[in-house]
Structure formats: C-alpha cells, structure tokens
Amino acid sequence: MHNANNNPWDSFWQNAGSLGTFGKEQSTLGLPTALVDIWLNALSHVFPTKNAADVAILDIGTGNGVLPFLCVSKLGASNVSAIDQANISPLEQGFNAEITNVLKQIDFYPNTPAESLPFEDAKFSLAISNYAIEYSNMSASLKEVQRVLKDSGQFICITHAALAEVTEHSSAGIDVYKAMFKATNAINTMRDVAAQKNSAEALKPLFQALMTVKNECQTPHHLDWFEQYIQPIAHTCMLLKNGQYEQGAMLNHIAQIGNDAANGCERSKQQVAAARTEEELAMLIKESGLKLLGIDPVTADDKLQGYLVRAEKV
Ligand SMILES: C[S@@+](CC[C@H](N)C(=O)[O-])C[C@H]1O[C@@H](n2cnc3c(N)ncnc32)[C@H](O)[C@@H]1O
Structure with a gap:
C-alpha cells in the first residue's frame, strides 16, 4: 500500500493539463458541454439585471479555474476571485495564450480553505462552486459564504449527489x-x-x-x-x-x-464522502443562515450527476 501525498489535489492540478476535472479527456476546458450549458443558464438568471463586469464573484474550490474562465470569457466578468485548498498555480500550467490571457484576469488564492476565507464581510455579489465546496466542512464553509456575500448576493453550486x-x-x-x-x-x-x-x-x-x-x-x-x-x-x-x-x-x-x-x-x-442527499444539502443551507432558493437534480443520459443548489443571503 502506498501513501498518498498530504493533499492529493496538489499533484492533480500540476499534471491535469485542463482547467477542470470533469471531461478533461475531452477538452482543455475539463467541463463537459452539458455542464457548461447548465452553468451558463444558472448564471444568466443572476446577470440579466446587472452588468457582469460589476459583479464581484468568488469561486470556491476552483482547481485550474474552469468556472472563473467561463465567467470572464463567456459573461464578461472582470472581478473574479478564486480559492482552492490545493497548491494551485493555473498561470504556470502552460495553457495556450488565449486561455492564459483570460486566467490572468482572475485573482487566484492557492492553499486557501473554504472554511476560512481571507475576505472581508459582504465583499461578493455571487459565490459559485463546481463539485468542490462539498469536499470542505460544509457547516463552516457555508457560514463563510454567508459572511462574504452582500445582502441579496447569490450562492450557486453543483455538488456530488449520493446515488449519482x-x-x-x-x-x-x-x-x-x-x-x-x-x-x-x-x-x-x-x-x-x-x-x-x-x-x-x-x-x-x-x-x-x-x-x-x-x-x-x-x-x-x-x-x-x-x-x-x-x-x-x-x-x-x-x-x-x-x-x-x-x-x-x-x-x-x-x-x-x-x-x-x-x-x-x-x-x-x-x-x-462529499456526496450528499438533497435533504442533507437543504439542512446545511438552512443552518448557514442562507435562504434556499432551490435544489435541482443535474442529469445526463437520464442519470443523476449531482445537484444544482441555489441560495441567497437575506
Ligand atoms: C472535484 S475538484 C473540482 C475543481 C473545479 N471546481 C472543477 O470544476 O474542475 C474539487 C476541488 O475542491 C478543492 N477542495 C477540497 N477541499 C477544499 C476545501 N476545504 N477548501 C477549498 N477547496 C477545497 C480541491 O482541492 C479540488 O480542487
């Protein structure tokens, strides 16, 4: 039996060759088209009333930055911070110039756990996470999300689901x-x-x-x-x-x-261990003080792939 590194994500992100973990065999983006569409659709509900450039966004458990990349390149966001507990360095991964130029516009925070965010209260209008926040201690990290969101700020995540x-x-x-x-x-x-x-x-x-x-x-x-x-x-x-x-x-x-x-x-x-039921997610959101707006199954080929959770700071 071999010992894993202390944080198995450190070496993963240094060798991934993609911005995300999902579908990295298919494209450098590392996020299947179906998930990209789900994210763009979910985010379009937040942006129509606001200019994306004005929205301060925080991505939690960013990896090599796939979600911030979408926010900047597809939605015109220009105020994006991205944290990960792993020792990430997306700008040093040798992505092509087009990708690197987008990544340069994002503030990355490596070695930063979601349970203790290095941001002042009410800094962000939107917090997002793609299959990541559920790896943290969610009782602590959701309270942090609640703290760093402005009033009426939204939290949107896709999480692993039990039985997915x-x-x-x-x-x-x-x-x-x-x-x-x-x-x-x-x-x-x-x-x-x-x-x-x-x-x-x-x-x-x-x-x-x-x-x-x-x-x-x-x-x-x-x-x-x-x-x-x-x-x-x-x-x-x-x-x-x-x-x-x-x-x-x-x-x-x-x-x-x-x-x-x-x-x-x-x-x-x-x-x-990160996969949760709908009921567990609803309870965690409630305990954090955020208001739950909805939990929807994410499916592909009629199979459950996760949950899309939306919540708001009230
Ligand atoms: C499945 S990956 C998802 C990465 C990226 N969001 C994506 O869609 O490809 C989960 C990420 O969560 C990060 N993570 C795990 N526990 C964390 C914690 N407590 N705080 C912040 N990030 C954490 C891992 O380092 C990893 O990068």
Whole structure:
C-alpha cells in the first residue's frame, strides 16, 4: 500500500493539463458541454439585471479555474476571485495564450480553505462552486459564504449527489484500487525487478494475480478502473521484461505509478464522502443562515450527476 501525498489535489492540478476535472479527456476546458450549458443558464438568471463586469464573484474550490474562465470569457466578468485548498498555480500550467490571457484576469488564492476565507464581510455579489465546496466542512464553509456575500448576493453550486453515477464510479475505483494494490503488490514486484532483487520471472505471477482481479470486476465501472490502473503497469512490465530501461529512471517511474494510483484512490474516497442527499444539502443551507432558493437534480443520459443548489443571503 502506498501513501498518498498530504493533499492529493496538489499533484492533480500540476499534471491535469485542463482547467477542470470533469471531461478533461475531452477538452482543455475539463467541463463537459452539458455542464457548461447548465452553468451558463444558472448564471444568466443572476446577470440579466446587472452588468457582469460589476459583479464581484468568488469561486470556491476552483482547481485550474474552469468556472472563473467561463465567467470572464463567456459573461464578461472582470472581478473574479478564486480559492482552492490545493497548491494551485493555473498561470504556470502552460495553457495556450488565449486561455492564459483570460486566467490572468482572475485573482487566484492557492492553499486557501473554504472554511476560512481571507475576505472581508459582504465583499461578493455571487459565490459559485463546481463539485468542490462539498469536499470542505460544509457547516463552516457555508457560514463563510454567508459572511462574504452582500445582502441579496447569490450562492450557486453543483455538488456530488449520493446515488449519482459519478459517485458509483468512484466507489468502484476504491474497490479496484484495494484489490489491485493490496492483493497483487504490483508496485513492489515491479520495483524489485527493476532493482534486480528479483528476476523478470516474478512478473508472471503478478500478471496472473491481475487477471484474477479482472475476473472479479463485475460492473462496467469496475472494468473501467481496472483498465485505468492496468495500462501503466502492463506497459511497465513490458519494458522490464525486455530490459529496455535505465534503472534510476525506471525506479522513479514505478514510484510515480504507485503515487498516482494512491492519489487517485484518495480523491475518489473524498468524492464519495462529499456526496450528499438533497435533504442533507437543504439542512446545511438552512443552518448557514442562507435562504434556499432551490435544489435541482443535474442529469445526463437520464442519470443523476449531482445537484444544482441555489441560495441567497437575506
Ligand atoms: C472535484 S475538484 C473540482 C475543481 C473545479 N471546481 C472543477 O470544476 O474542475 C474539487 C476541488 O475542491 C478543492 N477542495 C477540497 N477541499 C477544499 C476545501 N476545504 N477548501 C477549498 N477547496 C477545497 C480541491 O482541492 C479540488 O480542487
């Protein structure tokens, strides 16, 4: 078993290559079109009465800044602050000039927990969060949202939902991680071969063990995770078998596979823990002092993907 970094999101955002986490395989934006449309629609209800440039916006758990990017590039917002507990540095991620020029207009606050916001009272007209505030201690962070919003300021977030497809997918990821990395000891086996403490023959039982894990993967979600975890291992075993590697670089590479898998599993655990029911979200909003305006299911392909929560400071 490998230890995840203290904050598994630090390395995630340094290597993501996208502004957001969702659909990062599909585009640099890292937010599927369906979610972009839901956000633009939700925000259009806030902006029609105001010029977006005048609206002070706070994004909570921003990652590489996908929501602020939309606010600036699509809505003309020019007063956007964005916090994240992780050590984010969106401007240093080598995004193209068009994206970077937009990101330069956003005030990013790395290493900043939502539970303790570094802003004065009543600074913002709008607080937003895309699949992020629910990772924090929501009792504390929603009170902070309430504090930093102006009167009549709005809070809009999309959160993970209990029973949502993405939550099921992450639960499967945790199962497969445990089965693969506890049962097969894949990382240690590869490391011992690379360090020549063991011969390449040791890779054969490793592969047999991995195939046993594959047979236990009973759902498409489990198989999806198996593929994600197996690909770098299978590729590395091939290099080890052929002896085509430089030892130091190979040992680092194997350690990296272990770290990436451990961090991925830790993020999945946090995501499953962050998923809440509609009732729980309603209760948390009420306790924060905000007025709940609505909780709507977010769906795609008829499957629940989260909740869109809207609230107001009264
Ligand atoms: C699933 S990602 C979403 C990122 C981004 N909003 C997006 O849509 O891609 C969750 C984010 O919440 C951040 N986060 C977790 N706990 C937090 C906390 N207590 N305060 C602030 N940010 C937090 C993580 O670092 C991560 O960047």
